[in-house]
Amino acid sequence: MEKTVTTVQSNKPIWFFIACWTLFNIIQSATLEIHADEAYYWIYSRFLAWGYFDHPPMVALFIKAGYALFQNEFGVRLLTICCSSIALYVLWLIAKPYRVQPKWFILVVSGMFIFNIYGFTTTPDVPLFLFTVLFFYVYKQYLERDNLKLTLLLALIIACLLYSKYHAVLVIGFTILSNPALLKRKSFWLMAAVATVLFLPHILWQVNHGYPTITYHLFDRSEAGYRIDQTLGYLPAQLAMGGPFIGWFVFYAAFRKRATDPFKRGLMVNAAGTFIFFLLNSLKGIVEPHWTLIAFVPLVILALIYITETDRPYQWLQRLAIINVVFIFTLRTCLVFGPAWIRKVEQFKSYYGFKEWAHLVKQKAGNHYVVMSEGFQNPSKYNFYNNTVTCLSYDARDYRRTQYSLWPIEDSLQHKRIYYVLNRFQQGVTTDTIKNMAGSWYAGWVDDARSYQKVQISCAQKHVKARPGQSLQFYVTITNPYPFAINFANHNAKHPVFLETCFFIHTTPVDVQQADSTFNAIQIPVGKTARYTVKVVAPKQKGLYDLFFSLRTEPFTGSRNSSYIKFTVE
Incomplete structure (x- = not known):
């Protein structure tokens, strides 16, 4: 007891x-x-x-x-x-x-x-x-x-x-x-x-x-x-x-x-x-x-x-x-x-001011789709505070892929008028400024938006060695994961699309090379693939690079559509 x-x-x-x-x-x-x-x-x-x-x-x-x-x-x-x-x-x-x-x-x-x-x-x-x-x-x-x-x-x-x-x-x-x-x-x-x-x-x-x-x-x-x-x-x-x-x-x-x-x-x-x-x-x-x-x-x-x-x-x-x-x-x-000093601490900033910010962006965008290119964080806050899933995180080539590359949000905004929100000023694109205690953003309208964030470009080569300035060819397979056919034609398109080969050192671009116009003739039905030969010139500076392929459509910065290829210039 x-x-x-x-x-x-x-x-x-x-x-x-x-x-x-x-x-x-x-x-x-x-x-x-x-x-x-x-x-x-x-x-x-x-x-x-x-x-x-x-x-x-x-x-x-x-x-x-x-x-x-x-x-x-x-x-x-x-x-x-x-x-x-x-x-x-x-x-x-x-x-x-x-x-x-x-x-x-x-x-x-x-x-x-x-x-x-x-x-x-x-x-x-x-x-x-x-x-x-x-x-x-x-x-x-x-x-x-x-x-x-x-x-x-x-x-x-x-x-x-x-x-x-x-x-x-x-x-x-x-x-x-x-x-x-x-x-x-x-x-x-x-x-x-x-x-x-x-x-x-x-x-x-x-x-x-x-x-x-x-x-x-x-x-x-x-x-x-x-x-x-x-x-x-x-x-x-x-x-x-x-x-x-x-x-x-x-x-x-x-x-x-x-x-x-x-x-x-x-x-x-x-x-x-x-x-x-x-x-x-x-x-x-x-x-x-x-x-x-x-x-x-x-x-x-x-x-x-x-x-x-x-x-x-x-x-x-x-x-x-x-x-x-x-x-x-x-x-x-x-x-x-939330005293002023704690709102300035980097680890705690995320807790303050974004509810108002999300509503300010919503006032500008109305019921239109919104695209942001600064990681998944702020697009997610916009979606949460407006109880929607109409904001896309554009997974830029200098960032990484996220779940936004798998969700059907991008599918729904194709060829629509979207509101583009950036954390920097972009000439000819951003016309609005949105400010509150959370920070400053710049935004503008994009008509007939076009993006290819989900497209997968695969290549058998994973490690390549080359001499400075050497010409090479990569045989790639381009897969269409969308529930609709896609094409890369620029004729009569408001925003042209480019296939670019990117040489990066970590997140820093070193060299970007554009494929020729034969790429623009590619058309891919739903769930199908297309083959294409990409011509590349090795960087002149010796070193170790990350090479990947990117589809860029103006005014976006370009997405990362392939895995990394370890590229050594020796």
């Missing part, structure tokens, strides 16, 4: 903490404008599918469910609030058997900056966080009791992990690496089979769309080359994610003791493995601090276990943790009220 009373008492501070946590997330979610990424994923929910260019579909379902109840920012974030609170409680259920004190759980968890971010911001990381916590909770039980119920439950959670974000592969892989004995369990293979079957719709989506995600991450990304600041910046960013003042101790405590059982070893391998994986990724490009979210789940559990097992008062740590929590709480409160 005494044990039961102690258990109930120990839960009271946790329930109170989670209630306060939930309430604060509700306030923040209801008062902050939509973030650019959230607006992008909101459009996901308007075009439900088994997959998307950037991510699996779980975030779209989360937003769809919340937005069905509340058609505003709060609705987009509703399930995020719920999932954050559930995840923290399940995290407590994992830590509790190790005699972790509620005081330390509250101080450490509420002081983790990365957990605060995903308490009110809806991205694919939110379901990833929830299902990662659930995975470790059920995995611990599965190690103790190998039965059908836990096997199927873990299979379902693994499938949900994969449907949340591709980083889930790291959780699965490092868990198996930490405990190879799992491979000897018959139930493990049943679990793998069930999870694969559940994830099959997304795999088929990738197959049917030409593996866009895999192609982008493995072949269509141009790296700028190694910069030491990418690696040096990675390390302090991770400490900050663990808590601006206590992050260093969380890392220290988590890896202070050796793992004594398969579950702790799984936690340690997942934490260490994920941080090392992204550290190595910093050698070839920028690593966003939040990409390691899945590592902070095992990290915080290990740190709390260490604090408990050392059985020290840690009064200095308690004071530091309180300062840490107050700092984060103050920062989040400032986000709610």
Whole structure:
């Protein structure tokens, strides 16, 4: 009886903490404008599918469910609030058997900056966080009791992990690496089979769309080359994610003791493995601090276990943790009220002024389609705040492809009068200026708009070496993915189209060469292809270039219609 009373008492501070946590997330979610990424994923929910260019579909379902109840920012974030609170409680259920004190759980968890971010911001990381916590909770039980119920439950959670974000592969892989004995369990293979079957719709989506995600991450990304600041910046960013003042101790405590059982070893391998994986990724490009979210789940559990097992008062740590929590709480409160100084911080600008901006653009554009050429962020905000999907993000050649290259928005604006919005002045195009606290934009009307953003140009050659100024030929296949026939004729066309071969060094154009007029004779029926020979002259300067083919229609800057070809001039 005494044990039961102690258990109930120990839960009271946790329930109170989670209630306060939930309430604060509700306030923040209801008062902050939509973030650019959230607006992008909101459009996901308007075009439900088994997959998307950037991510699996779980975030779209989360937003769809919340937005069905509340058609505003709060609705987009509703399930995020719920999932954050559930995840923290399940995290407590994992830590509790190790005699972790509620005081330390509250101080450490509420002081983790990365957990605060995903308490009110809806991205694919939110379901990833929830299902990662659930995975470790059920995995611990599965190690103790190998039965059908836990096997199927873990299979379902693994499938949900994969449907949340591709980083889930790291959780699965490092868990198996930490405990190879799992491979000897018959139930493990049943679990793998069930999870694969559940994830099959997304795999088929990738197959049917030409593996866009895999192609982008493995072949269509141009790296700028190694910069030491990418690696040096990675390390302090991770400490900050663990808590601006206590992050260093969380890392220290988590890896202070050796793992004594398969579950702790799984936690340690997942934490260490994920941080090392992204550290190595910093050698070839920028690593966003939040990409390691899945590592902070095992990290915080290990740190709390260490604090408990050392059985020290840690009064200095308690004071530091309180300062840490107050700092984060103050920062989040400032986000709610939006003082002038915080609106100037680059990471927070996206939360302010764009609702008014979207309405100002709408006043100019009316019911016409809108095209923007500055990434997917602002077009998504325009669509969200005007409850529409009539704004297209033009994926320019110096940017990258996005889900806008797959959605049918571009199909609908062909040969219509559109409103073109830019973040720079363009002579002969922009006649309007739109200004508010979010910034300045320039816009103008384009009659009989014509674009070929979805057209795919493929080439068998992936690596080419040439002498400076050498003439070459590329045999390309041009595919028409539109539900209507296309042609590249310029006769009687208001806006001519050009096929251009682009030599870039990362995002900087070095040389652009235009195909001759024989290209303009090409006509391609629905779903068909055409072959064409492109004549190219190698740059005169020796070096390594990214070559790709681009279709440019005035007044647009040209889209990137092919994968990169690594071009070496030697």
